[in-house]
Amino acid sequence: MDARHRFRGGRGLAAGLVAAAAVLGVAVALLPLASAGASGAEDAGGPVPCGSAWVAAWRTSPQAGQRADLSGRTLRMVVRPQATGSELRIRVSNRFGTRPLRIDAVSAAEAGSGAALVPGTVRPVLFAGAPAIVVPPGQELASDPLAFVTQRGTPLAVSLYLPAEPDRVAVHPVALQTSYVSGPGDVADSVDPAPFTRAVSSWFVLTGVDVLAPRAENAVILVGDSITDGVGSDPDRDDRWSDALAGRLTGGLAMPVLNAGISANQLLGGGTGEAPAARYATDVGAVPGTADVVLHIGTNDLAAGRDAGEIVTGLVAYADRVRADGRRIFLTTITPSATGAHGTPFAVVQREAVNRWIRTEGPAHADGVFDFAAAVADPADPGRLAPAFDSGDGLHLSAAGYRALAGAVDPMRLTGSPCLAEGDAAKVLVSAPR
Structure with missing residues (x-):
């Protein structure tokens, strides 16, 4: 090392x-x-600059979606930034599109109740000085910086007017956060919720928010599947394990916690969305301030019939890539399940083999290991989730279970702020x- x-x-x-x-x-x-x-x-032996710096405050990992009746409508995407700053910039994606994506108006505001905005907080967002932007196929673009005070944990509403339907929209389907789509028309600046006639549980087009923090902050990115996505927790309650971890990383331990989970994702590909290695550049590589990655994935690979050797090889390859990029990687054991394809005798044996490798050999390939399986297993039957931690389907966790995962992360192992x-x-x- x-x-x-x-x-x-x-x-x-x-x-x-x-x-x-x-x-x-x-x-x-x-x-x-x-x-x-x-x-x-620190490698150069010099002091770390303590001035203001751009930091990723919110991210989501998109996948390709089909038509969603967005033509001529305004999207009002509600997100919860994990950093405080005096300026912001947003990121919009046409990563999966085959034709240019046109956005004619964008605004940012403090979110009110439902689709309402807090009066007096609405600000236009510009791209290269213009209110409209055309995002080429396969690209993600950042806006100009906008003077806007963002508070850690305070909901932000980003409104985008799309004059035409995207052909393959970048979408995060399992947002567990209610956002809104208007009827026909550009209502990006409207504080009134009335034009927003459709509630949606997905994030469309918007993939990131950066803020200019008063002091540099490092971020930790959680890469995974539906368990990182938070399936099993209640919508609009911020009960994912990323939220629970963010609640622990405050004060001197402060780090923005970014969620790069995709439901039904697989480490080795073939599941829903791109595999972690394929989305590494946008999930991690291009994210400002990223210092640490926590990888929790593999249960869907087991359900697909892959063996422990294949999964371990994939974990090592991903860890090697993160570390070669100058970042730190933490591996986690795969949480138990006795349900369906996740709980077959083959899957159970292979999961135990992967977890045994992570506990014993993982530290040689990563910067640390967090034992998620032990944190949520039923003591009477470690192949199952403890009843209090089971959302009811035998695979995904309850809010208490997600808090237990966050509790298994040792904050002292994480990088923390570069300027405390x-x-x-x-x-x-x-x-x-x-």
Whole structure:
């Protein structure tokens, strides 16, 4: 393992040195430290800049969708950014389209009740100084920066008027967040909810929100399938495990938590949406401030009949790619299920083999391992979910189960902010032996 992976993350380094010092019987002194980020500044030995920086505050992983009756209508997409800042920029996608996607008007506002906007907060969003944008096939574009105060956790409404139906719209079908589509017409600036006649449970076209934070922040991206997507939790309640983890990463531990789950996704491809390796560039590589990736996937590969050796090979390949890109990767054990194809004798044996490898060999290929399976398994029958953590289908988790997954993540292992305030972290100086 090279120095980039050994020493990234001030909190983890501090904890490790404290433990080592205790074993060696040496004295330690604790001083303020800004933990290392993904910029590589720590490799050069210089200080990490502490000024404002763009950080990804919200992301979703899209897939190709068919016609959704969007022609001549305004989309009002509601999202919850995970960072605070004074400016924002949005990202719109035509990744799967075969013809240009035209967007004639875009606005951002603080979301009110339902499709309403908070009066006085509506601002036009421009692209290269213009209110309209044509997104070429296969591309994702970012808007111009917009002066707009975004608060961590405060819902944001982004409204987009589409004059024509996209041929293959970029969509995240399992948003677990209600958004809205208007009747005919451009009502992107309307604070009135009345024109928005259709509630939808998907995010269309909008794939990201970045904010200009007052201090640089690193983000952690959760890559996975329907369990990361949050299936089994209640819509509009923010009960996914990404939400529970975000609730833990506050103060000196603060990191935006970005959700890149796709329901029915498979590590090795063949499921719904692109495999994690195929979507790596947009999920991780192009996301500003990304330092850590947590990968929780594999149950759908087991259901598709793949064996432990294939899945382990895929995990290693993905981990190698993340680390080669200068980021940190954390592997997780596959949560149990006794349901349908996920619970056949073959799938159970293979899942146990994968989890055994993750627990014993995973740390040699990753920056850490989180034991999700142990966190939610039924103690009386580890091949099943504990009843309190089962949403009812034997595969997906309840809100309590998702909190248990988030609880299995050790925040001290994550990178944290590259620019922490004094007292947020500790630097360990090892002195002479006692």
